[in-house]
Amino acid sequence: xxxxxxxxxxxxxxxxxxxxxxxxxxxxxxxxxxxxxxxxxxxxxxxxxxxxxxxxxxxxxxxxxxxxxxxxxxxxxxxxxxxxxxxxxxxxxxxxxxxxxxxxxxxxxxxxxxxxxxxxxxxxxxxxxxxxxxxxxxxxxxxxxxxxxxxxxxxxxxxxxxxxxxxxxxxxxxxxxxxxxxxxxxxxx
Amino acid sequence: xxxxxxxxxxxxxxxxxxxxxxxxxxxxxxxxxxxxxxxxxxxxxxxxxxxxxxxxxxxxxxxxxxxxxxxxxxxxxxxxxxxxxxxxxxxxxxxxxxxxxxxxxxxxxxxxxxxxxxxxxxxxxxxxxxxxxxxxxxxxxxxxxxxxxxxxxxxxxxxxxxxxxxxxxxxxxxxxxxxxxxxxxxxxx
Numbered sequence: 001x002x003x004x005x006x007x008x009x010x011x012x013x014x015x016x017x018x019x020x021x022x023x024x025x026x027x028x029x030x031x032x033x034x035x036x037x038x039x040x041x042x043x044x045x046x047x048x049x050x051x052x053x054x055x056x057x058x059x060x061x062x063x064x065x066x067x068x069x070x071x072x073x074x075x076x077x078x079x080x081x082x083x084x085x086x087x088x089x090x091x092x093x094x095x096x097x098x099x100x101x102x103x104x105x106x107x108x109x110x111x112x113x114x115x116x117x118x119x120x121x122x123x124x125x126x127x128x129x130x131x132x133x134x135x136x137x138x139x140x141x142x143x144x145x146x147x148x149x150x151x152x153x154x155x156x157x158x159x160x161x162x163x164x165x166x167x168x169x170x171x172x173x174x175x176x177x178x179x180x181x182x183x184x185x186x187x188x189x
Numbered sequence: 190x191x192x193x194x195x196x197x198x199x200x201x202x203x204x205x206x207x208x209x210x211x212x213x214x215x216x217x218x219x220x221x222x223x224x225x226x227x228x229x230x231x232x233x234x235x236x237x238x239x240x241x242x243x244x245x246x247x248x249x250x251x252x253x254x255x256x257x258x259x260x261x262x263x264x265x266x267x268x269x270x271x272x273x274x275x276x277x278x279x280x281x282x283x284x285x286x287x288x289x290x291x292x293x294x295x296x297x298x299x300x301x302x303x304x305x306x307x308x309x310x311x312x313x314x315x316x317x318x319x320x321x322x323x324x325x326x327x328x329x330x331x332x333x334x335x336x337x338x339x340x341x342x343x344x345x346x347x348x349x350x351x352x353x354x355x356x357x358x359x360x361x362x363x364x365x366x367x368x369x370x371x372x373x374x375x376x377x378x
Contacts, residue, residue: 001301002334005292008233009330011305011342012225013259013349014203014363017370036201037226039238040317044197047236047322049228070202076367080374095377103194112190116200126313128229128324133236135317141198145191152356153200160202162351162363163370167341171373174203174351175364178265181206181352184360185269188284 014162020048021067021109022059028100028109031056032083034163044138049131055087063107064122069114072159073173104140115158117142203351210256210298211248217289217298220245221272223352233327238320244276252296253311258303261348262362293329304347306331
């Protein structure tokens with residue numbers, strides 16, 4: 001099997017597509033982020049990478065707090081809209097008809113239409129170059145009741161989707177189950 | 190729409206499933222990681238979160254270098270195997286029949302069967318609690334020639350898959366394209 005070297009590329013698959021939210025000068029704003037992941041188990045933490053010039057980043061700095069909202073395939077247009085427009089020029093909440101609510105933390109806006117909402121407190125901010133890399137402690141998790149089964153989050157109801165980078169530049173839903181985690185590999189033992 | 194509060198949860202969808210590799214005492218070892226993401230655009234960086242007790246972490250500390258290998262659905266069993274076994278007790282490379290190669294960095298083992306391989310140099314290590322959070326600079330990218338179209342990575346050929354956390358605990362392939370990124374949202378403008 002031969003390989004081609006492409007130089008340093010930001011190539012991990014699949015990436016999520018989430019909405020990161022913050023109050024900017026007191027007004028809720030949301031942006032689309034694919035560069036987001038879990039950072040720690042206990043205490044629960046996550047990370048987001050945001051370009052320095054983004055409006056939402058200003059709000060995160062003001063409050064040292066932010067939200068991560070997992071959208072469903074039902075609002076893929078709204079999710080993309082929050083990535084292609086600027087909060088300094090457009091009221092994204094109004095255009096997207098987002099119902100904004102607040103949970104445990106008073107300055108962290110959450111999107112009701114997103115099945116999963118995480119409230120986060122900033123723990124670390126690292127300037128890595130083009131992006132500010134933010135590690136947040138997850139303070140509370142909200143899940144839409146319609147996306148729970150026996151009181152637990154049900155991915156088949158949440159219907160999250162993936163961002164696939166260039167050259168594809170698509171959003172893709174989740175496909176078939178191909179194996180049980182912590183299970184299918186045991187066949188090789 | 191009503192919401193249920195679940196307390197702090199590490200709930201982001203979808204997460205990737207990748208193989209993180211390092212030489213431990215000179216021998217290549219790989220572990221499965223879902224908590225992995227892109228951290229910066231220029232210079233290209235990524236992050237991985239690894240439990241302190243993992244064998245692979247020892248190798249990363251020894252070399253201050255590691256690899257991220259994106260597996261395809263063809264090797265979902267091998268990928269899971271690297272998550273449920275310990276490198277200190279099992280030769281995972283042998284059991285999985287991985288063909289290991291080295292690229293630009295002499296101490297970073299790469300898996301030939303994974304369509305995408307990233308060589309990384311450690312830039313930051315943060316002890317966040319249960320996990321060591323590592324930010325690496327991507328030094329080189331290798332893509333299998335069979336997964337390129339017009340010289341560029343083709344996700345339909347790469348066939349990556351997602352790790353879906355509890356209670357599902359499944360690996361899922363990518364599904365249908367549901368919209369063009371930086372495109373479908375413009376309809377709302």
